[in-house]
Amino acid sequence: MELKFVSREGDYLVFETSDGVRARTLIDDQIRDSIRKVQPVESSNFTPREVQQQIRAGYSLEEVAANLGVPESAVEPFALPILDEIRFVLDAALNTTLPDGPTMKRFEDMVLASDPAATFKAIKTELGWEIIATGSGTYSWLFDARTRIIEPNSESARKIGKANSIRDSIFTTPAAPEPVAEPQAKEPEGASVHDLVQELRSRREQSAQELKPQTAKGRAALPSWDEIVLGTGSLDTDSD
Numbered sequence: 001m002e003l004k005f006v007s008r009e010g011d012y013l014v015f016e017t018s019d020g021v022r023a024r025t026l027i028d029d030q031i032r033d034s035i036r037k038v039q040p041v042e043s044s045n046f047t048p049r050e051v052q053q054q055i056r057a058g059y060s061l062e063e064v065a066a067n068l069g070v071p072e073s074a075v076e077p078f079a080l081p082i083l084d085e086i087r088f089v090l091d092a093a094l095n096t097t098l099p100d101g102p103t104m105k106r107f108e109d110m111v112l113a114s115d116p117a118a119t120f121k122a123i124k125t126e127l128g129w130e131i132i133a134t135g136s137g138t139y140s141w142l143f144d145a146r147t148r149i150i151e152p153n154s155e156s157a158r159k160i161g162k163a164n165s166i167r168d169s170i171f172t173t174p175a176a177p178e179p180v181a182e183p184q185a186k187e188p189e190g191a192s193v194h195d196l197v198q199e200l201r202s203r204r205e206q207s208a209q210e211l212k213p214q215t216a217k218g219r220a221a222l223p224s225w226d227e228i229v230l231g232t233g234s235l236d237t238d239s240d
Helices: 029-037 046-054 061-068 073-095 107-114 157-166 193-211 224-231 234-239
Strands: 003-009 011-018 022-026 097-100 103-106 119-126 130-136 138-144 151-153
Touching: 003 073, 011 029, 029 073, 046 151, 061 073, 061 151, 073 107, 073 119, 073 130, 073 138, 103 107, 107 224, 119 234, 151 157
Parallel strands: none
Antiparallel strands: 003 011, 011 022, 097 103, 119 130, 130 138, 138 151
16 A cells, blocks of 8 residues: 655644545654655655755745745655754743843843844754844844853844843952052161161160159158168158
């Protein structure tokens, strides 16, 4: 029995026999692997690889069919796995969170905050996956689906990042203040350390002499300890 591919209905492929009887089969991983490994279609002048490259480059199913000069039904089986891959990458990019001031925001929400009319698509280039948003302007980012890193790939995309994020100011290390030199005592010219020490000692001795109690003229001196205990000295002289 010979089966002919007719169309796709959701997750099912529809086939038709030569008698006009239609049958459906679920698109599972085994079918996807078989489609990837299928040999070039003999009745058409194209290969599955050509279809997949054009789909990854951003062409629609209709555009690929027109470019190859075949009906859409001929290229759809080869395009389905790539379309699933593109949807996965785009969904991962749109839901990646990025810093937005003190909080985190989804990439899609950040772009829409700057351009509410923007629509998104993912394409594969020599640089890797590229996320393109089109609205009042066109914006481009490079996206690594494995690390979930998004980098601006156009000046318009960089402006969106700067308008919605203070990430640069958060991660910029403030300049350290220059140390203020402490004032140092000026050493007299020609003076050595020894001279300074001798001068300091002289000043201390002079201060000690000035602080010594002096006996006022015409006033009796205070008695010593021996005079007080033994009752001798100036006290006996006064009693005489």
